[in-house]
Amino acid sequence: MTQVAPQGTPQAESVSPVRTGSRVVIIGGGPGGYEAATVASRMGADVWLVERRGMGGSAVLTDVVPSKTLIATSEWTAQTESAGELGIRTGAVGVDMAMVNTRLRLLAATQSSDIRSALAQTGVHLLDGSARLLPGPTEHGRRRVLVVSEPGGAERELEAEIVLLATGARPRELPDALPDGERILNWTQLYDLDEVPEHLVVVGSGVTGAEFAGAFLTLGSRVTLVSSRDRVLPGEDADAAEIVEEVFRRRGMRIERRSRAAGAVNTGEGVEVTLTDGRVVRGSHCLMAVGAVPNTEGLGLPEAGVELTASGHVRVDRVSRTTAFRVYAAGDCTGVLPLASVAAQQGRIAMWHALGDTLEPLDTSAIAQAVFTSPEVANVGLSEAAASRAGREVRVAQLPLARNPRAKMQGVSDGFVKIIASEAGVVLGGVVVGPHASDLVFPLTLAVRQRMTVDELSAAPTVYPSISGSIAEVARMLH
Incomplete structure (x- = not known):
């Protein structure tokens, strides 16, 4: 996504400065919204969060938490595939789908409740309902938000120094x-x-x-x-x-x-x-x-000066600012990366920037991503394909997990570790395919973020036998 700086922002000296005690209104209680609310409240802001479905948003209620719980159940059944090889006698494995779904819905509801309790304890004002941004700002530089409560449909208007949009996306x-x-x-x-x-x-x-x-x-x-x-x-x-x-x-x-x-x-x-x-x-x-489409309709965004992309996403820069004065956005509604971790970081960055804390602008080049198939796929940093498209000279080494002693013991044969490095040996990216790849990619994430060399990565001792030993071995291949 192309990042742009906000346009048409009023001169800072013509409005009241944002300071401790300022009001922040957040529309949406997903990872971007509730992490922003936590940061802002701890920094002394008067925080109001509006959510129409339940705290945690889609990530907790209908996406990440329930889907990965379902996948965790499937992983248990997948382990029976190699049982015979390991000398384990098994009978027929059956799945009670009603029980599986009851469990995952309960986990999602519990997580949502825990988030709600944590926010309330932090001092965040929680409103059940929907909201839209009104044209502005006011002559004092504040933004106005119209909140429609549920149930009942009663309306109230909130004025705030800062507004954060964290409305997520829905299935296309x-x-x-x-x-x-x-x-x-x-x-x-x-x-x-x-x-x-x-x-x-x-x-x-x-x-x-x-x-x-x-x-x-x-x-x-x-x-x-x-x-x-x-x-x-x-x-x-x-x-x-x-x-x-x-x-x-x-x-x-x-x-x-x-x-x-x-x-x-x-x-x-x-x-x-x-x-x-x-x-x-x-x-x-x-x-x-x-695919998914952003939840940006009916929020009054164009009228309030918030520019949308051709796909309907909110256009933001690397500190989560939109093109409207004192309006920020985070999460799937921005189209930056559809990851809960990115949404949460965008929300934090927005509040740090708005309330005057130190921060690093969002850097998507060292964000790990995972696909929870069996085997899992995880990657971070520069890919081989991206390097090829850019005409960049890189060095690549890859090792199948079938050669790893721990993998052999566990009956694992599908997967590999791959590292992409610069000509000088700096780790630029990596891919892990195999069981728990989403966990195993973490040392590669650190290596990419800290610009470690393959020699520095391989110098860190690994447990023997371990799957992580293959990461060090691939790094040694690039010495």
């Missing part, structure tokens, strides 16, 4: 495949299923589609994955995507490459997904995982 919908919550589903509706789908058709092979396709395949569904690209996970490292796709096929997944869905119909007994080439894919259920 195709006009001819609208989710009905019964057979045609988006990812927020999967948690109402009482049984494992007999045959799940997943439309979309990005991170969300791949994660759910892999999870339900392991839970016992037949799965057909409809991919518009020539491989699954088109945005990830090509070698990593190849391994994930190979594992999917080995476990019985059917993958329709270079295929687009034109529509989906609930037949009563199942679904029929029509592809743009005329073919029809039939299943019991269909998951539409075709």
Whole structure:
């Protein structure tokens, strides 16, 4: 995303300065919103947070927490694949989908409640409802926010020195495949299923589609994955995507490459997904995982001077400022990176900047990302593809996990560690594919962020035997 500096900001000397005790109004209680609220309250601001669904937002209620809980269940069943090799006798493994979904909904609700309690203890004023930004600023340099409470619909107007937009995003919908919550589903509706789908058709092979396709395949569904690209996970490292796709096929997944869905119909007994080439894919259920759109409509943003991109995202700079005076934005509504960790950091940076604390502008070059398939995929920093596109000379080393002694002991054969370094040996990026890759990528994140050399990385002793030993070994390959 191109970052821009705010335009049309009034001169600082013409308005009252922001100081301790200033009022901050935050619209949205997801990671960007609640982390910003915590920071601002601790800095002495009078903080008001408006949320219409529940604290934690989509990340806690319908996205990260429930989806990764579902995936954690599928990982337990996946471990039985290598049981025979390890000398373990197992019987039939069954999944109680109603119990799985009851558990994950409870975990999400508990996490939401914990966030609400923590914010209240910090002194944040919590309002249940929706809000919109009113045109402004006032002659005193304040912003006005109209809050509609729920239940009841009572309106109140708040004035604030600072406003933060953290309204998130929602699943994108195709006009001819609208989710009905019964057979045609988006990812927020999967948690109402009482049984494992007999045959799940997943439309979309990005991170969300791949994660759910892999999870339900392991839970016992037949799965057909409809991919518009020539491989699954088109945005990830090509070698990593190849391994994930190979594992999917080995476990019985059917993958329709270079295929687009034109529509989906609930037949009563199942679904029929029509592809743009005329073919029809039939299943019991269909998951539409075709991206997300920002929640920026109906917030009065253009009228308040907040510029939106062509995709409807809020345009921000590296300290989370929008183009409107004293209005900031954080999270998925900005389109910077759709990660809870990035949303949280954007929210913190916004408050540090607005309230006069020291800070580092957001740097997305050293942010680790993970795909919770089985095996997991995690990466950080510069990719091989990005280096190639930029014509940059890099050195790359890669080692399969099948050569790692700890992996052999655990019956792990799928995965690798890859490090991308500069000609001078500075670690620029890395990829880990395998069990717990989301944890194993952390030392590579530190190496990228601290601009360590491969020699410095390999000099740190590792436990023997350990999967992390492969990271040091790959670094030694680049000596």
